[in-house]
Amino acid sequence: MATYEWPKQGTASLLGKEIDRIDGMEKATGAAKYAYDITPPKTLHARMLGCPHAHAKITSIDLSAAEKVKGVVAVKAMKEVGNEIRWQGDQLAVVAAETEGACAEGLAAIKIEYEVLPHFVEDTDAAAATAAGQTGKVAEDVQLVKEPGDDDDEKKFNDAEIERLLKESAIVVEGEYGIHAITHMCLEPHGSTCEWEGNKLTAHLSTQNVAGTAAQFASPLGITADDVTVHCDFIGGGFGSKFAADTWGVVCAELAKKTGRPVKLMLDRDQELKTAGSRPSGFLKARVGADKDGVVTVWDSHHWGTSGPTPGGVTQGVIPYVFDPKNRRRRMTPITTNTGPVRAWRAPNHPQACAMTQTAYDDIAGKLGIDSYDVFLRNLPSVSNQKADVYKAEMEIAAKLIGWKDKWHAHGKGDADGSIVTGLGMAIHTWGGGGHSSSCLVKVHPDGGVETTLASQDLGTGTRTCIGMVVAETFGLPLEAVKVNIGSSKYPASGPSGGSTTIGGVSESNRRASLDALDKLFALAATKLGAEAATLEAKDGRIGVKGSPDKSLSWKETCSLLGMTPLEVKGEFVRGTKDPKLGADSKLSSAQVAGVQMAEVAVDRETGVVKMKKFVAVQDIGVVINRQTAASQVYGSVIMGIAYALFEERIMDRQTGAFLNCEVSDYKLPRLGDTGEIVVEFYEPETEYMRGVIGLGEPPVIAPGAAISNAVANALGVRVPILPMIPQRVLSALGKGGKA
Amino acid sequence: MKDPTHELHRSSSRPGPAAGNAASGFNRRDFFKGAGASAAATALATSVAEANQAAAPVVVGPGMSKIKLDVNGESREVAVEPRMTLLEALRYGCGLTGAKPVSIDGSSGASTVWIDGKLAAANTTLVMDCVGKKIRTVESLGGSKPDAVCSAFLHNDAMQCGFCTPGFVVAVRDFLDKHPDASEAEIRAGLNGNLCRCGTYANVIMAALEVVKGGK
Numbered sequence: 001m002a003t004y005e006w007p008k009q010g011t012a013s014l015l016g017k018e019i020d021r022i023d024g025m026e027k028a029t030g031a032a033k034y035a036y037d038i039t040p041p042k043t044l045h046a047r048m049l050g051c052p053h054a055h056a057k058i059t060s061i062d063l064s065a066a067e068k069v070k071g072v073v074a075v076k077a078m079k080e081v082g083n084e085i086r087w088q089g090d091q092l093a094v095v096a097a098e099t100e101g102a103c104a105e106g107l108a109a110i111k112i113e114y115e116v117l118p119h120f121v122e123d124t125d126a127a128a129a130t131a132a133g134q135t136g137k138v139a140e141d142v143q144l145v146k147e148p149g150d151d152d153d154e155k156k157f158n159d160a161e162i163e164r165l166l167k168e169s170a171i172v173v174e175g176e177y178g179i180h181a182i183t184h185m186c187l188e189p190h191g192s193t194c195e196w197e198g199n200k201l202t203a204h205l206s207t208q209n210v211a212g213t214a215a216q217f218a219s220p221l222g223i224t225a226d227d228v229t230v231h232c233d234f235i236g237g238g239f240g241s242k243f244a245a246d247t248w249g250v251v252c253a254e255l256a257k258k259t260g261r262p263v264k265l266m267l268d269r270d271q272e273l274k275t276a277g278s279r280p281s282g283f284l285k286a287r288v289g290a291d292k293d294g295v296v297t298v299w300d301s302h303h304w305g306t307s308g309p310t311p312g313g314v315t316q317g318v319i320p321y322v323f324d325p326k327n328r329r330r331r332m333t334p335i336t337t338n339t340g341p342v343r344a345w346r347a348p349n350h351p352q353a354c355a356m357t358q359t360a361y362d363d364i365a366g367k368l369g370i371d372s373y374d375v376f377l378r379n380l381p382s383v384s385n386q387k388a389d390v391y392k393a394e395m396e397i398a399a400k401l402i403g404w405k406d407k408w409h410a411h412g413k414g415d416a417d418g419s420i421v422t423g424l425g426m427a428i429h430t431w432g433g434g435g436h437s438s439s440c441l442v443k444v445h446p447d448g449g450v451e452t453t454l455a456s457q458d459l460g461t462g463t464r465t466c467i468g469m470v471v472a473e474t475f476g477l478p479l480e481a482v483k484v485n486i487g488s489s490k491y492p493a494s495g496p497s498g499g500s501t502t503i504g505g506v507s508e509s510n511r512r513a514s515l516d517a518l519d520k521l522f523a524l525a526a527t528k529l530g531a532e533a534a535t536l537e538a539k540d541g542r543i544g545v546k547g548s549p550d551k552s553l554s555w556k557e558t559c560s561l562l563g564m565t566p567l568e569v570k571g572e573f574v575r576g577t578k579d580p581k582l583g584a585d586s587k588l589s590s591a592q593v594a595g596v597q598m599a600e601v602a603v604d605r606e607t608g609v610v611k612m613k614k615f616v617a618v619q620d621i622g623v624v625i626n627r628q629t630a631a632s633q634v635y636g637s638v639i640m641g642i643a644y645a646l647f648e649e650r651i652m653d654r655q656t657g658a659f660l661n662c663e664v665s666d667y668k669l670p671r672l673g674d675t676g677e678i679v680v681e682f683y684e685p686e687t688e689y690m691r692g693v694i695g696l697g698e699p700p701v702i703a704p705g706a707a708i709s710n711a712v713a714n715a716l717g718v719r720v721p722i723l724p725m726i727p728q729r730v731l732s733a734l735g736k737g738g739k740a
Numbered sequence: 741m742k743d744p745t746h747e748l749h750r751s752s753s754r755p756g757p758a759a760g761n762a763a764s765g766f767n768r769r770d771f772f773k774g775a776g777a778s779a780a781a782t783a784l785a786t787s788v789a790e791a792n793q794a795a796a797p798v799v800v801g802p803g804m805s806k807i808k809l810d811v812n813g814e815s816r817e818v819a820v821e822p823r824m825t826l827l828e829a830l831r832y833g834c835g836l837t838g839a840k841p842v843s844i845d846g847s848s849g850a851s852t853v854w855i856d857g858k859l860a861a862a863n864t865t866l867v868m869d870c871v872g873k874k875i876r877t878v879e880s881l882g883g884s885k886p887d888a889v890c891s892a893f894l895h896n897d898a899m900q901c902g903f904c905t906p907g908f909v910v911a912v913r914d915f916l917d918k919h920p921d922a923s924e925a926e927i928r929a930g931l932n933g934n935l936c937r938c939g940t941y942a943n944v945i946m947a948a949l950e951v952v953k954g955g956k
Contacts, residue, residue, distance in 0.1 A: 020894050027902030028890040028909055029882030030838015037837035101823040187842050187903040187937050236903030237937050269844060460900030460938050632897045632943060639939025664843035671932040672941040
């Protein structure tokens, strides 16, 4: 068994370098084919009808007129009379037609009648939600240094102890903080193109979960997963919302079966936003006691929010975020609303928790008139992940990159340039990112060809390229020499791409398989060269004795020693295994990162407009596979963070229960000119490199909300309590506008 | 400095469930243009019959008809319904899927193509309005010798999921054709017609700057 390790830091020929994506030119020239782009001959176009009401009961369904529309081939109800609809946009019926136009006409001809029921979409007011009977059980979690005596009533003791600690604190910050629900807004909406051959289904699905969705299609269709091929070469955005076949995937397959023709069913933009995923909102009231240096002595908070039609919200387990003071009480009230169900959104719970609590930490600095940097630094001993040293080191790097010391001023005390004031803010984050289970098949052909095959997917993170780099590095070959086959459920299973687990998982399986294959090739080459296998290395396209360039074989010559049969080696990594062969105590990957981010903003006190000046993200990630795509993940995360800090929110109409801004033109997102200067820096001392590969996709998207909010508070001297900080909310915080 | 967004050709909206019925089939600008032309023809005509003949519209549809489109320098015969958008014709009639359907109104920029050298949102342009015009798509920038903008997008990793990328590549090519020496500030001000969800803007700026420096 080979020793599964990475090359020593700084010695790799590909790993850690900036490498262009192997599929980048396909994307840049429009050649890349997404599920939406796959249209086999005779494909029918299908669309679904969404419910116009937020809460209603279906009283009648009449599809007859739709069936008569010219060009309409099939119409199918997706709900029954008597069904209760609990969010606007929920799909009621589907039409498959020869063209998109005929499909739209067919949808317009469907007649559905409803009994409209009362709806509830308001999530910012816990008391109102409770009064309306829209809340679930309040969760409470208390941690105190002092424990109640045997005779004490625990609740009474806790209440008294919290009040005592607050009273004895040098200062108490009382504040309200919040962040609205947002959507995933995948530019390629959810959906698939389905085609049958006999009893076998191929679903070209836009998915983060190639390996896991075949069974999801099979079961409702009455077949088994071996009869399903899920195919996805490219996916146009997922962000946590595309793990399932979904009802619309299954109905697409059903229509294809019924009509005997391929069917393409992609969600309309408004349905994508209304029904295909959102992130829970979170609103929090806190009382935070601190000593005169800003060290938190007691935390007491209550937060609420909605996950849509089932009770939920941001879990209280991450409150306050990263910091875990010895004395704290956290309460959470889940609210149920007539809004579309939530789905995992890049780093579930963390961005909202960070935005709701590290803002309160920053308000301690504001209240004491001291530097926010010092407040964060002094509270590091209480971080919940034992990474205080990493945060400290990263804070120093970030501060240098943004010029913190030169630019810092006390909250609201900076110089104004007309109506423009500037400010600095920071926040910290944490994430797991351990690799998922992954299998792969590495194949070395006798003619020198190399391929690796696994049922993974490239969300845009550069997975395909990273896999190729790992194999090429191991074999001492250029990247172009390795063919990477991903995107089919027929390939060896690899985990879904969620939780920043992909790069760890696929690097594990591919490094293991390649090292094992290399062992076998070394044995063959050793005989031929008359050398010990242990003295061989794979480098620059040759297999040879270390330090003796004349004693070597080309890669092709080595592979020809395989004879007629390709060498096939399975790589396997099992998350959480106790078996060292499968990855227990692996040196190739691990979990847990820390990260520090700092923002510099300019705010116009007259208009309320916040502009990004500069943003610095410092991130530890262990071994960097591809420096270029890794940096892109951080740039992208920061920009997504700027989006929810300053621009995007789901706006529900209380009167009608409608999702008001469910089209691209109304759902505000930053554009190229809105993002300011962004600086990405990896923190990678040898101690971090030795930890192996750790996932990166999610952690940098967590802290921007709090960092930018803190920068705005620093600029203005008042907190804009709710994200996104649109001009109306900024002006309201300044006392210049109505309630925001 | 002009924002390319403002140069987008707008016509009637794409038929969709929200619109209820199929789109009307003409856009206002073309209607007025047509009315003027027909008035001129009437003035020159010597008889009512001739006037009617001169003003008689060519009827296409309803249903599928074959038309010819000039796409990337090739004449393509495409079966279309009059209510079809250029985007549908490109994607389903020509197999050119670089331009993407993202928004109902062209506000994402993902369906951006050139029509007679001007940027247009293919998903808000009726295909019948494109007959006789030169249509150019992102695919024209590919091939064995890709355009410098495509190469710069690759080298600067100005893409993640890639769904917005083709539209962005077309927008950057068009912008740099008009502003070959664009500064970073001008790039930041001038490329706001395209939406990216993954957050590739920082890399797009780098890519555009690389093209400027490369002199192409």
